[in-house]
Amino acid sequence: MSSEVYERIRRNPKFDELVSKRSSFAWTLTAVVLGLYFIFIMVVAFNPTLLAKPIWEGGVASIAWPIGAGLILLFWLLTGLYVRRANGEFDDINSEIIRGAIE
Amino acid sequence: MNHQWLKFGVAALALGWMGLAVAAPDVGQAQKQAINIHAIVMFFIFVAATLGITYWAAQRTKTASDYYSAGGGITGTQNGLAIAGDYMSAATLLGLTSLTYFQGFDGYIYCICFYVGWPFIMFIMAERLRNLGKFTFADITSYRLDQRKVRTVAAIGSLTVVVFYLIAQMVGAGQLIKLLFGLEYWMAVVIVGVLMVIYVTFGGMIATTWVQIIKACLLLGGGTLVMLLAFSRFGFSLETLASQAVANSKKGIALMGPGSLLADPITAVSLSLGLMFGTAGLPHILMRFFTVPNAKEARKSVFIATLCVGFFFTVVAIMGLAAITIVGTDPQYFEGGDLAGKLRGGGNMPAMHLAHAVGGNLMLGFLSAVAFATILAVVSGLALAGASAISHDLYANVIRRGQATEAEEVRVSKRSSLFLGVLAVLLGIAFEKQNVAFMVGLAFGVAASCNFPVLILSMYWKGLTTRGAIWGSIAGLVSAVLIVVLSKAVWVTVLGNKDPLFPYEQPAIFSMPIAFFFAWLGSVTDTSAQAAQEKEAFEDQYVRAQTGFGAAGAAAH
Numbered sequence: 001m002s003s004e005v006y007e008r009i010r011r012n013p014k015f016d017e018l019v020s021k022r023s024s025f026a027w028t029l030t031a032v033v034l035g036l037y038f039i040f041i042m043v044v045a046f047n048p049t050l051l052a053k054p055i056w057e058g059g060v061a062s063i064a065w066p067i068g069a070g071l072i073l074l075f076w077l078l079t080g081l082y083v084r085r086a087n088g089e090f091d092d093i094n095s096e097i098i099r100g101a102i103e
Numbered sequence: 104m105n106h107q108w109l110k111f112g113v114a115a116l117a118l119g120w121m122g123l124a125v126a127a128p129d130v131g132q133a134q135k136q137a138i139n140i141h142a143i144v145m146f147f148i149f150v151a152a153t154l155g156i157t158y159w160a161a162q163r164t165k166t167a168s169d170y171y172s173a174g175g176g177i178t179g180t181q182n183g184l185a186i187a188g189d190y191m192s193a194a195t196l197l198g199l200t201s202l203t204y205f206q207g208f209d210g211y212i213y214c215i216c217f218y219v220g221w222p223f224i225m226f227i228m229a230e231r232l233r234n235l236g237k238f239t240f241a242d243i244t245s246y247r248l249d250q251r252k253v254r255t256v257a258a259i260g261s262l263t264v265v266v267f268y269l270i271a272q273m274v275g276a277g278q279l280i281k282l283l284f285g286l287e288y289w290m291a292v293v294i295v296g297v298l299m300v301i302y303v304t305f306g307g308m309i310a311t312t313w314v315q316i317i318k319a320c321l322l323l324g325g326g327t328l329v330m331l332l333a334f335s336r337f338g339f340s341l342e343t344l345a346s347q348a349v350a351n352s353k354k355g356i357a358l359m360g361p362g363s364l365l366a367d368p369i370t371a372v373s374l375s376l377g378l379m380f381g382t383a384g385l386p387h388i389l390m391r392f393f394t395v396p397n398a399k400e401a402r403k404s405v406f407i408a409t410l411c412v413g414f415f416f417t418v419v420a421i422m423g424l425a426a427i428t429i430v431g432t433d434p435q436y437f438e439g440g441d442l443a444g445k446l447r448g449g450g451n452m453p454a455m456h457l458a459h460a461v462g463g464n465l466m467l468g469f470l471s472a473v474a475f476a477t478i479l480a481v482v483s484g485l486a487l488a489g490a491s492a493i494s495h496d497l498y499a500n501v502i503r504r505g506q507a508t509e510a511e512e513v514r515v516s517k518r519s520s521l522f523l524g525v526l527a528v529l530l531g532i533a534f535e536k537q538n539v540a541f542m543v544g545l546a547f548g549v550a551a552s553c554n555f556p557v558l559i560l561s562m563y564w565k566g567l568t569t570r571g572a573i574w575g576s577i578a579g580l581v582s583a584v585l586i587v588v589l590s591k592a593v594w595v596t597v598l599g600n601k602d603p604l605f606p607y608e609q610p611a612i613f614s615m616p617i618a619f620f621f622a623w624l625g626s627v628t629d630t631s632a633q634a635a636q637e638k639e640a641f642e643d644q645y646v647r648a649q650t651g652f653g654a655a656g657a658a659a660h
Contacts, residue, residue, distance in 0.1 A: 083403060
């Protein structure tokens with residue numbers, strides 16, 4: 001019974017639209033996060049002195065701290081970006097598909 | 104003799120037995136006792152409040168769904184706080200502050216490694232977890248595969264993670280409480296065990312979630328307050344904070360950049376893989392995705408959790424840096440007042456000493472109580488995840504082949520949580536003198552290598568078959584455990600051998616590819632009729648994963 005509904009959802013072109021839009025958005029964001037993160041880890045592992053540079057000329061506080069905090073903040077903002085689109089635009093398409101399939 | 108009775112009185116109070124007054128402070132340890140009273144009173148308030156919540160939750164826990172997943176009735180924001188609570192253990196507060204105190208920026212690198220799993224969970228896993236799961240993550244891995252076989256290995260993976268993690272928490276609780284409250288080690292372990300069993304058995308997921316939410320708020324609030332008080336001494340200037348830390352630390356300017364902690368690239372990458380994907384394979388975290396009504400709320404909860412965790416890690420890093428100057432130059436925090444010597448109470452104490460330095464005994468008492476509450480909340484989440492693996496996966500679906508009634512299943516789960524409580528207390532006492540630092544690493548390693556690969560493949564790869572899932576799980580479990588046992592952390596430090604048989608302590612970079620490889624190999628060589636059916640069933644699963652149609656919904660209350 002529900003398998004029939006799944007079949008109907010599957011045939012709806014909107015389903016493909018939803019999946020491709022949402023997946024490409026999610027994977028793009030993942031690539032950004034993983035890319036930046038592994039660049040960061042590689043710098044830590046292979047060129048640590050790069051991060052130890054002072055922020056201000058003649059100062060002590062290094063750029064490592066704001067870079068670290070910036071990564072944390074940026075990653076959080078990206079999750080917010082995803083929630084915004086997924087809970088709005090994508091979920092609207094989603095409920096439309098489900099409505100169409102159970103009628 | 105008198106001292107013993109004082110301790111018993113304190114234990115009784117903490118357990119919630121009214122009417123036993125706390126005896127007068129012992130003169131020899133006057134300062135320590137004064138600290139203890141604040142901590143114990145505040146901890147007692149926490150326990151009383153959470154027991155009240157447990158009573159309330161017990162009234163509302165009627166069905167299996169209420170018990171395992173709070174009836175799907177937790178909101179995204181509440182669940183986000185609870186997830187953050189599950190993730191921020193006492194080890195986060197004490198260990199990461201201490202790491203920054205001793206190692207500087209290396210501590211913050213560690214924080215970032217711990218953190219980065221969250222965006223990943225959001226983009227790749229959150230909605231599928233919610234749309235496919237019901238009570239445990241094995242609901243997802245076994246969705247189209249052989250229920251009994253796949254649930255058995257998933258339960259073994261869950262229980263391994265839960266037991267290692269529980270031992271680490273129990274030993275940590277015992278040591279910490281011995282230090283902060285002046286209780287005997289075994290008493291602390293028993294108190295944690297008893298309260299954990301009460302929360303989980305009577306209040307199920309509803310009580311566990313609310314204990315976790317309260318604790319998350321206390322931890323965030325307490326940490327932020329200490330951080331602000333400490334940071335104000337440097338005029339909220341990063342440059343002042345950093346330059347004084349550099350001037351007052353033995354490490355000097357090395358504090359400001361990546362140091363020796365992650366000097367070896369293989370260890371660095373392996374650690375970060377293990378922390379990142381381990382987070383996505385921890386059974387008590389995964390269970391939280393089933394407590395919200397739909398994928399929308401699941402996403403919101405990860406958003407809130409990510410904010411809390413990221414914020415808290417930054418707070419902890421600032422606390423560590425501030426402690427270098429505030430704690431590190433004050434002889435009262437050193438054994439024998441010797442600034443070159445050891446910190447009083449051991450290397451994990453900078454956070455606690457900092458609380459005392461900026462807020463006196465009251466702040467120290469508050470933060471101690473929060474640390475105890477944190478351990479309690481985390482072990483409760485672990486115990487519920489372990490008990491669910493036993494009752495929902497092993498008992499209801501493997502032994503009874505899905506024929507058990509809800510009431511029977513919940514009864515088994517309650518007994519299992521009692522069993523896990525007793526086991527945790529016994530293991531906690533048995534491991535008192537052991538160095539258990541490797542156990543959290545082991546728990547993450549197993550979660551990343553045994554649980555995560557099969558979970559992600561079952562959601563994303565049509566070709567995964569039962570045989571592949573089992574091969575993958577077992578290969579991941581065995582290789583992760585073996586690598587840790589043969590590495591320095593266990594082979595040399597615990598077992599007392601001279602040289603490690605395996606050069607790296609972090610298993611993930613080796614054990615995760617092994618798990619994925621065997622899951623792939625087991626699947627592609629599986630030409631049975633059952634395997635063909637399993638691949639065909641992916642279509643329906645895929646539609647449900649994407650749309651949430653047919654997903655377990657919120658129970659009406």
